[in-house]
Amino acid sequence: MPQKIRKAVFPAAGLGTRLLPATKAMPKEMLTLVDKPLIQYVVEEAAASGVESILIVTGRGKAAMEDHFDVSFELEQLLRERGKENLLKVARGVSEIARISYTRQREALGLGHAIYQGRDFVEDEPFAVMLADDIVDAERPALRQMIDVYEKYDAPVLGTMRVEGEAISRFGVIDAEEVEPGVYKIRDMVEKPKFEDAPSDLAIIGRYILTPDIFDEIERTKPGAGGEIQITDAMRKLLQKRPFYAMRLEGTRHDAGDKLGFLVATVEFALKRPDLAPQFAKYLRNLKLN
Numbered sequence: 001m002p003q004k005i006r007k008a009v010f011p012a013a014g015l016g017t018r019l020l021p022a023t024k025a026m027p028k029e030m031l032t033l034v035d036k037p038l039i040q041y042v043v044e045e046a047a048a049s050g051v052e053s054i055l056i057v058t059g060r061g062k063a064a065m066e067d068h069f070d071v072s073f074e075l076e077q078l079l080r081e082r083g084k085e086n087l088l089k090v091a092r093g094v095s096e097i098a099r100i101s102y103t104r105q106r107e108a109l110g111l112g113h114a115i116y117q118g119r120d121f122v123e124d125e126p127f128a129v130m131l132a133d134d135i136v137d138a139e140r141p142a143l144r145q146m147i148d149v150y151e152k153y154d155a156p157v158l159g160t161m162r163v164e165g166e167a168i169s170r171f172g173v174i175d176a177e178e179v180e181p182g183v184y185k186i187r188d189m190v191e192k193p194k195f196e197d198a199p200s201d202l203a204i205i206g207r208y209i210l211t212p213d214i215f216d217e218i219e220r221t222k223p224g225a226g227g228e229i230q231i232t233d234a235m236r237k238l239l240q241k242r243p244f245y246a247m248r249l250e251g252t253r254h255d256a257g258d259k260l261g262f263l264v265a266t267v268e269f270a271l272k273r274p275d276l277a278p279q280f281a282k283y284l285r286n287l288k289l290n
C-alpha cells in the first residue's frame with residue numbers, strides 16, 4: 001500500500017501582477033470568490049482529500065493569510081457577546097480546517113524554488129502541491145481524484161485538463177499514453193511550449209502529487225522558461241528515473257489569478273449559493289446584453 005498523502009505544500013509567494021492594482025498590498029490568495037478567499041477553497045479541498053498538514057510558502061506582504069487561518073480572539077468574543085452563533089461558527093471554523101504552518105520564499109525564483117522551500121516540512125513522504133490560483137470546482141475534490149490514481153499506481157500524479165488552442169502555451173504540457181480512461185503514463189513534458197510545439201492538449205493545472213526525490217532534482221535544475229526554476233523541468237528530469245502519471249481531472253477549473261477567470265468564477269460560485277442564487281440569477285436574466 002502506498003504511503004498516505006498527509007502533507008501539502010501551497011506555493012503562495014507570487015506577486016499576483018495579473019490582478020493589479022487589487023494585489024498591490026493584498027495577497028492575491030486572499031481575494032474572495034463571493035465571501036471566501038481563494039486560498040480557503042483550496043485548503044478545504046486539501047482537507048476534504050485527507051491532507052492533515054499544510055505548509056504555505058509565503059513572501060513579503062502576505063501576512064493576511066496567516067491572520068485568516070488563525071483564531072480571531074476579539075472577533076469571536078464580540079460575536080459571542082452579541083449572540084451571533086452562526087457567524088461565530090464561520091469565524092472559528094476557518095481556523096480549524098487544517099494544521100497550517102508557514103515559511104517564506106525570500107526571493108521569487110520560480111515555482112520549483114517555491115516548492116523546494118517545503119523540503120524540511122515534507123521530509124521523506126509523498127506529498128501534494130496545490131496552487132491557490134487554480135480553483136477546481138468538482139463534485140469529488142480534485143486532489144482526492146488524484147490520490148485515487150496515486151494509490152493505484154504508487155507513483156507521482158499530475159492533475160491535467162484539456163486546453164483548446166493557443167492558450168496551451170500558458171501551461172506545462174504533457175506527452176503521454178492513456179493507460180485507462182482519463183489516466184496517462186507520461187512520456188515527456190514541457191513548460192509553456194509554443195502552440196505549434198505543444199506535444200498534446202493536456203495542460204498541467206495546479207495540482208501535483210510528488211515524491212521527496214523531487215527535491216534533489218529541483219536543486220540541480222537551472223532557470224528555464226521566464227528565467228525561473230520550473231517544477232516542470234525538475235519533474236522532467238526525474239521522469240528519467242521513475243514513472244510519472246497524469247489524470248484528466250473531472251470538474252471545472254477556474255484561473256482565478258486572471259481578471260476574466262476571476263469574474264467567471266465569481267459568477268459561477270454565486271450561482272451555486274442557495275442564499276444568493278435566486279436573486280442573483282434574476283438580476284443576470286434581466287441584464288440587457290447585446
Ligand code: G1P
Nearest residue numbers: 111134170171172204205206232
Ligand atoms: C504554473 C506551472 C505550469 C502549470 C500552471 C498551472 O505556471 O509552471 O506548468 O501549467 O502553473 O496553473 P504559472 O501559471 O505559475 O505560470
